Amino acid sequence: MAKMITRYSPAKNPKNDSPPKSQVLTKNPSLELCCFTDLEIDLLCHYFLDGTIFRPFDSSMKSDCQSDAWVTFPAAPFQIGFNYPFPTFTQSFFTLTGLCYIQAMPMLWRVFFTVEQIIEHEGIDIGLSELSHMYNLVSHGSHRFLFTHKPQKLHPLLKVTKTNTIWRNEFFFVR
Numbered sequence: 220m221a222k223m224i225t226r227y228s229p230a231k232n233p234k235n236d237s238p239p240k241s242q243v244l245t246k247n248p249s250l251e252l253c254c255f256t257d258l259e260i261d262l263l264c265h266y267f268l269d270g271t272i273f274r275p276f277d278s279s280m281k282s283d284c285q286s287d288a289w290v291t292f293p294a295a296p297f298q299i300g301f302n303y304p305f306p307t308f309t310q311s312f313f314t315l316t317g318l319c320y321i322q323a324m325p326m327l328w329r330v331f332f333t334v335e336q337i338i339e340h341e342g343i344d345i346g347l348s349e350l351s352h353m354y355n356l357v358s359h360g361s362h363r364f365l366f367t368h369k370p371q372k373l374h375p376l377l378k379v380t381k382t383n384t385i386w387r388n389e390f391f392f393v394r
Contacts, residue, residue, distance in 0.1 A: 253280040254388040274392035294389035295325040324365040329379040
């Protein structure tokens with residue numbers, strides 16, 4: 220049986236509507252407008268718990284939008300196989316750093332996914348302490364973050380640095 224998609228309608232509950240608003244954090248906001256349509260969001264809905272409400276596509280939304288009612292999610296973690304809620308290791312990173320999911324560049328998500336697979340399938344206990352010995356958390360501006368491997372050390376995880384040029388525009392809102 221196919222999962223039913225719940226779309227938000229402001230007419231249903233206008234008092235609780237707090238539409239996402241841009242924080243004006245991005246360097247070039249016109250390049251970070253949402254291009255992730257309802258059809259593409261529908262393909263990711265099964266990665267969320269039943270009852271999750273998805274905000275309809277709005278091409279005027281920017282990736283730095285925030286709201287008391289809506290959480291901005293990048294598409295990247297779900298495109299590689301994550302489910303929400305995220306596994307413990309991944310969620311503990313966001314809890315510790317205070318970063319929002321949308322601030323994580325795709326490379327972070329690939330590292331998290333790889334580490335989660337190692338934890339699950341190999342039974343190796345890896346924590347944030349071990350991760351901090353392998354990588355530095357850095358920003359290239361725009362309040363986005365990625366990992367760089369420690370100086371004079373080889374990449375501990377291979378093939379997690381591939382380029383994805385449209386990730387900034389692939390996001391959506393849920394509550």
